[in-house]
Amino acid sequence: MQGLLEVTGLAGGYGPLQVLWDIDLNVNESETVVLLGPNGAGKTTLLKALVGLTPPRTGGILFQGRPIEKLRTDQKICLGISFMTEMGVFTNLTVEENLRLGGYHQPRDQVNNRIGEFYTLFPDLHGHRHHLAGALSGGQRKMLGLVKAFMSQPRLVIMDEPSSGLSPRFVGEVVKMLSRLRTEGVSFLIAEQNVKFLEIADRVYVLDGGRINFSGTVEELKSNQAINEAYFGLKGH
Amino acid sequence: MFRKPLDLGLVVLIPVLFALAPLAYNNQLLLFNAMVFLALAQGINIIYGFTGYLPFGYVGFFGAGAYGASLTVMFLHLPAPVAVLLGGLTALALGLVLSPLLRLSGVYFAIASLAASEAVYYVIANPGLVNITKGPYGVSLDRVYSPEFSYLVMAVIVGLVTAVVVYLKRSHLGLSLKAVRDDPLSSETAGIDVKRQRMLAWSWSALFAGLTGAVFAWQISVFYPGTVFDPSISIFAIVFTLFGGAGTVLGPILGTVVLYGVYNLIGITEPQYFQLIYGVLIMVLVLFLPEGIVSLLKRGGANVL
Numbered sequence: 001m002q003g004l005l006e007v008t009g010l011a012g013g014y015g016p017l018q019v020l021w022d023i024d025l026n027v028n029e030s031e032t033v034v035l036l037g038p039n040g041a042g043k044t045t046l047l048k049a050l051v052g053l054t055p056p057r058t059g060g061i062l063f064q065g066r067p068i069e070k071l072r073t074d075q076k077i078c079l080g081i082s083f084m085t086e087m088g089v090f091t092n093l094t095v096e097e098n099l100r101l102g103g104y105h106q107p108r109d110q111v112n113n114r115i116g117e118f119y120t121l122f123p124d125l126h127g128h129r130h131h132l133a134g135a136l137s138g139g140q141r142k143m144l145g146l147v148k149a150f151m152s153q154p155r156l157v158i159m160d161e162p163s164s165g166l167s168p169r170f171v172g173e174v175v176k177m178l179s180r181l182r183t184e185g186v187s188f189l190i191a192e193q194n195v196k197f198l199e200i201a202d203r204v205y206v207l208d209g210g211r212i213n214f215s216g217t218v219e220e221l222k223s224n225q226a227i228n229e230a231y232f233g234l235k236g237h
Numbered sequence: 238m239f240r241k242p243l244d245l246g247l248v249v250l251i252p253v254l255f256a257l258a259p260l261a262y263n264n265q266l267l268l269f270n271a272m273v274f275l276a277l278a279q280g281i282n283i284i285y286g287f288t289g290y291l292p293f294g295y296v297g298f299f300g301a302g303a304y305g306a307s308l309t310v311m312f313l314h315l316p317a318p319v320a321v322l323l324g325g326l327t328a329l330a331l332g333l334v335l336s337p338l339l340r341l342s343g344v345y346f347a348i349a350s351l352a353a354s355e356a357v358y359y360v361i362a363n364p365g366l367v368n369i370t371k372g373p374y375g376v377s378l379d380r381v382y383s384p385e386f387s388y389l390v391m392a393v394i395v396g397l398v399t400a401v402v403v404y405l406k407r408s409h410l411g412l413s414l415k416a417v418r419d420d421p422l423s424s425e426t427a428g429i430d431v432k433r434q435r436m437l438a439w440s441w442s443a444l445f446a447g448l449t450g451a452v453f454a455w456q457i458s459v460f461y462p463g464t465v466f467d468p469s470i471s472i473f474a475i476v477f478t479l480f481g482g483a484g485t486v487l488g489p490i491l492g493t494v495v496l497y498g499v500y501n502l503i504g505i506t507e508p509q510y511f512q513l514i515y516g517v518l519i520m521v522l523v524l525f526l527p528e529g530i531v532s533l534l535k536r537g538g539a540n541v542l
Contacts, residue, residue: 090416101429
């Protein structure tokens with residue numbers, strides 16, 4: 001497998017407050033990587049540092065072999081990285097405007113085609129296309145956020161807690177939706193607390209206290225008694 | 238760019254109507270001032286309606302345009318239309334100088350922009366600069382005085398600013414500005430260069446205020462710094478925009494026509510109660526129609542331009 005995103009020795013935080021220490025992380029082509037960690041572990045900060053919303057202090061970020069740690073957020077997005085925030089959508093804009101913004105740098109007819117495709121895939125969104133995204137239910141909003149993240153035809157989709165604010169049933173829906181989108185050959189980096197997302201993970205990182213303290217496959221995680229008990233209350237095999 | 242007949246209709250019809258209006262109504266100065274406020278209201282619409290920045294010191298650009306044009310006429314002896322253009326560019330330059338203000342948001346931006354316009358006013362009105370700006374004594378442009386020509390140029394500017402707002406309303410650029418207004422952080426993650434988009438709206442807005450101020454100076458031809466830096470000019474234009482409905486093309490047009498019309502009507506018929514009636518009217522409308530009169534049309538299901 002080829003490396004798509006390679007992070008080495010990354011440190012970062014907000015102003016004088018350091019949140020992340022010495023992060024090494026990589027995502028390969030067509031791979032789904034889940035970043036697990038409890039609240040306050042630094043998951044969101046790590047994702048923000050990756051896309052440039054908080055500038056990393058030290059360390060390198062390579063995307064498709066090219067150093068990107070000094071680029072502005074919008075420039076990184078143009079390279080083929082897509083970022084889905086926890087909120088995910090523009091609440092004061094319509095569903096369709098949201099989708100158009102998702103494909104902001106794509107040619108107009110390509111965006112139209114893609115919107116059409118997604119409407120057939122998610123007829124729910126089509127019914128609401130002229131409604132404000134803020135009027136959608138939490139689940140629909142997530143769906144829109146997800147679809148929006150795919151509008152730019154990204155190589156890598158970075159997601160911040162796609163399960164947050166959703167009922168367990170909807171979390172299952174989101175996971176199902178992701179496994180469907182995964183077949184497009186896109187790579188995912190998903191920050192989560194919900195272990196349900198391990199179902200679609202190829203590899204897992206565990207972040208705690210701003211440091212990576214586990215990295216490996218899902219099987220390796222499940223057989224690691226200490227990590228399981230410490231963070232997830234999972235029973236070992 | 239103009240996808241619907243209404244778009245082109247508005248852009249052409251409004252200036253033409255104004256250009257012909259003096260044939261039917263002989264108070265040309267009142268019509269001219271209506272155009273000035275219409276252009277300023279649309280200028281505020283560009284920056285406030287599309288990016289959420291409320292410029293309380295908007296008059297600073299107006300005054301900068303007026304003085305830019307006046308100094309061009311007085312010292313460079315250029316023809317008035319060229320002076321108008323340079324007046325617009327003066328305001329644009331001031332906008333670029335003041336662009337760090339865009340780092341502020343909400344009420345802090347509003348206050349800082351007010352302070353900035355006052356600062357420009359005091360620099361220009363400073364007796365120490367009497368050889369350049371004529372300081373507090375004001376300027377006279379009697380050499381180029383031409384109420385008819387300047388009236389028509391103002392009508393053209395109204396057409397241009399309407400065209401820009403229509404373009405923003407319809408285009409990808411306008412959509413990205415609305416996204417920035419809604420959520421700057423998410424906009425960055427949508428690949429939008431937030432700073433650049435804000436600068437664009439700010440520059441357009443400053444340019445039109447400057448052009449308007451320049452034509453205003455040309456029209457009245459004798460004025461004092463206090464005339465073109467009067468904070469109530471900003472307030473009126475803001476009220477017209479909000480009253481009609483920011484973020485739409487029609488809002489500022491309706492707001493200016495209705496409120497400026499009422500303003501002059503009350504001013505003529507009931508001069509002693511004028512401020513009272515006007516104040517109450519605005520309060521009632523803000524309380525019951527906070528999104529402007531176009532929200533009535535939206536409630537009726539219309540897709541308002």
